Amino acid sequence: MLSPADLELIERDPALPGLRWMLDAEALAQLLAEEVSALELRQIEINYVRYKPATNCLSGFLLQTSNGRVYGYARAFRLSALGKLGKEKRAHAVPGSLGPHRIVVERLGIVISTAANDRKLDSLGRLGHKPACLLKNMLPAYPDLGHAILEPVNYKPARRFVGKLMLEGQPAAVLKIYSEGEYEKARHAAYALSSAPAVTTVIGHSTRDCMLVFRWVEGTPLNQLLTDQSAVGKSGAALRRFHSQTGIRLPLRSNESLFRQLSEAAHGIAILLPAFRERARALAQSLSASIGQTETDRATLHGDFYAHQVLVRKDGEIVLLDCDEAAIGDPRYDLGNFLAHLQRRVLTGGLTAVQGEAARDSFLAGYGEIARPRWLTECRPFIGAALLRLAHEPFRKREPDWPAGVDQLLDCAESFVDGTAATSVSGRAPSVSAADGIDPRAVIADEKMPYMAAALDFQQAGAALKSTLAATRNLHDVRLRGVRIARYKPGRRCLIEYSLEQTGTALTVIGKVHAKRLEEASYTVQTVLWNGAFNHSASDLLCVPEPLGTIPTWNMWLQRKVPGWPATKFLRRPGTVGLAQHIAELAHKLHSAGVPTTRPRHTLxxxxxxxxxxxxxxxxxxxxxxxxxxxxxxxxxxxxxxxxQVRRCGIHRDFYPDQVMVDNDRLYLLDFDLYCEGDPAIDLGNFVAHLRE
Incomplete structure (x- = not known):
């Protein structure tokens, strides 16, 4: 199902009528079923997206069919690009699971095909047609490989294909096919590093076909062994030895090229999420400034170093994979990239914060021996830079709530910016941001809420949050990384988002401030609900945000920010009856909860x-x-x-779609400021009235 952010992106780009099908696996599956009636499709996964606004969108997919797995791609063009559609239709095609030709849906400007017909990797089709002849010519020293069977491993449309050459059911070599623009760089790096320690050995190439073949190495990828501190430490030591090589002729990777990458990453984020435009731009500038202030000796870089690129053999020896991006440059580029991917693994739940810290320390200890603290300090802006470059990954890999993933990565990247790189409204770093139309200076000057200056001051807010979260949730080592004013009604109330880091894990806390008093009644109701049947263990997935404590001197109570989007963004679209029914179940669950309240009864x-x-x-x-x-x-x-008159119960009294956050199948009910005893029909009528409005 498309998220609200997907729908907004589609609405902003009417030049690409086929964009919806590039982002929605279900819609693409339906289109394939219409175009290829004989296809027995069991499952489709869109696993790679590359988007250029008003130009085209390319999606890589993996089909599970009755005949096995099929890699393919779909591309949406502007309808005005009839020449490109015609070229796709006329180009030579290899028959396959999707028929004898590429599928061209002219009314949508869409082309769909198997990987064998990728015109940027045209040798893949030739390999499928005459594999023995091609392999024997490329690998004269390995005649047996001429009889190998090619088994796909990975495919990035228009860029690269990776497969295993199988002999008698066992892998014997790795074959890579590149686009013409990528091949020469990869070939040069492979042969320049042919005598380097702990790298895979190239055993053949074909410049005509843009192919490289590498010797197969048996082992376990490090990403499966990140809790094995010995393996992680050895990987750090292997990278140090790789960096120490001299006399290897590779292209120079300067910091200026990194600055361009950061600028491009920020621009890409702004395209996907316009609300993050200034935030991403400022982050790129701050990281560039921090990196520009430091220098170190150049080294031989891997260029794309992280746990997936490391293989641990049975004897414990380390082998580095995929050196296509090898260059001469700042070694902190590799270190920062590894540590950023490690941080992302923690953010996505693949590792606990404690496991992530242990892996980080082991890796740096292996790399720098006793110099671990120095490396961690010197790598900070490079970790932030790698996190910013990774910020598009949740969208590109079609994670369900990709905007939250982008936000989380930006939060984490901001935590690695030097304190001198930004200033706040109170003169401290980092900065206070605000939603459109809110002036932080006006909030601080609000006479009805004289404590707002303290609530927005990093030193005071950080100390208050640290002590409160330690007391209520046993959360220690909490550091404040960002403050954002999300909503503000002058003289009445304010909603503040605090971005925190707790032992390497990002956490966003909402502070709800009222001018007149601390709203203890609503905090108590939410706490009772959370401690009852409305927390994350609820089997019906009907929840409330987790309450985290109060700061009485600021009339503030705290809750954890929940993921998702307001139900309004979904209910205005067709096909959401199931969601409406789930929201009705949420209302019934609240009305049946029996949570008492001290507020006056609200009657008809x-x-x-x-x-x-x-x-x-x-x-x-x-x-x-x-x-x-x-x-x-x-x-x-x-x-x-x-x-x-009917039996009264606890009612929300402000129940409408914006008060319900949708996170896939999980629903969160927000804002119990008006919760009281009353007729449950008041909630239902209010909800329906907002829908009709």
């Missing part, structure tokens, strides 16, 4: 009284509606007199 008579107070005010501003509003009030009075 109170609802009618409010209408009698407010509608005459509308009549004063719109006199032409006065008679109509009088008739409406009379009808309300008559209708209310016919409604029988």
């Amino acid at each position: 008579e109170e609802e009618v009284r409010i209408l009698h107070e407010r509608l005459p005010l509308v009549a004063q501003s719109r006199p032409q509606l006065a008679d109509r509003l009088d008739r409406l009030l009379a009808a309300v009075d008559e209708l209310a007199s016919t409604i029988p």
Whole structure:
């Protein structure tokens, strides 16, 4: 299912009518079923997306069919690019699971095909047609490989294909096919490093076909062994030896090229999420400034070093894989990239924070021996830079809540910016940001909430959050990394997002501030619900945000920020009956919870009284509606007199779609400021009225 962010992206780019199918696996599967009636498709996974606004979008996919796995691609063009569609239609094609030709859907500007027809990797089709002849010519010293069977491992459309050459059911070599622009760089690196320690050995190439073949090495990828401190430490030592090589002729990778990468990454984030435009741009500038202030000796770089590129053999020896990006440059580039990927593994739950720290320390100890603290300090801006470059990955790999993943990676990258790289409204670093239309200076100057200056001050807010979270949730070593004013009603209330880091794990806390008093009643209700059946262990996936404590001197109570999007963004689209039913279950669960409240009872008579107070005010501003509003009030009075009294229960009293956050199948109910005892129909009527509105 498309997320609201996907739908907004599609709406912003009408030039690509086929963009929806590039992002929605279900829609692409339906299109394939319409175009290829004989296809017995069991599953489709979109695993790679490359998007250029108003130009094209390329998606790589993996099909599970009755005949096995099929790698392929789909590309959406502008309808005005008829020449490109025609070229795709006329180009030579290898028959396969999707038919004898590429599929061209002209009304949508879409081309779909198997990987064998990737025109940027055209030798892949030739390899499938005459594999023995091609392999024997390329590998004269290995005649047996001419009879090998090619088994796909990885495919990036228009860029690279990786496969295993299998002999008698066992892998014998790795074959890589590159686009023409990538091949020469990879070939040069492979032969330049042919005598380097602990790297895979190239055993053949074909410049005509843009192919390289490497000797197969048996072992376990390090990404499966990150809790094995010995293996991680040996990997650090292997990288140090790789960096220490001299006399190898490789291209120079300067810091200026890294600065360009950061600028391009920030631009890409702005395209996907315009609200993050300034944030990403400022982050790229700050990281570039931090990196530009440091220098170190150049080394032989791997260029794309992280745990997936390391193989641990049975004897414990380390082998470095995929040196296509090898260059001469700053060794902290490799170190930062490894540690950033490690941090992302922690963020996505693949490692605990403790396991991530242990792996980091073992890796740096292996690399720098007793110099671990120095390396960790010197690598900080390079870790931040790698995290920014990774920030597009949640979108590219089609993670369900990719905007939250991008936000999390930016939060984490910001935590590695030097303190001198930004200034805050209070003169401290890092900076306070605010939603559109909110001036932080006006919030600080609000006389009705004189504590806002303290709540937005990094030193004071950091100390208050640290002590509160330690007392209520046993969270220690909490560091404040960012402050954002999300909502503000002058003289009434404010909503603040605090971005924190706790033992390497990102955490966002919402601070809810009220001018008149600390809203203990709503905090108590939410706490009772959370401690009952509305927490993350709820089998029905109906929850409330986790309450985290109060800061009474600021009239503030805290809760964990939940992922997802307001239900409004989904319910306005067709095909959301199931979601509406799930929200009805959420309302019923709340009404059945039996949570007591000290607030006054809210009755139907109170609802009618409010209408009698407010509608005459509308009549004063719109006199032409006065008679109509009088008739409406009379009808309300008559209708209310016919409604029988029912059993009262705890009601939300402000229940409408924006108060429900949708995170895949999980729902979160927000904002219990008006929770009281009343008629449950008030909640249901309010929800339906907002839908009709």
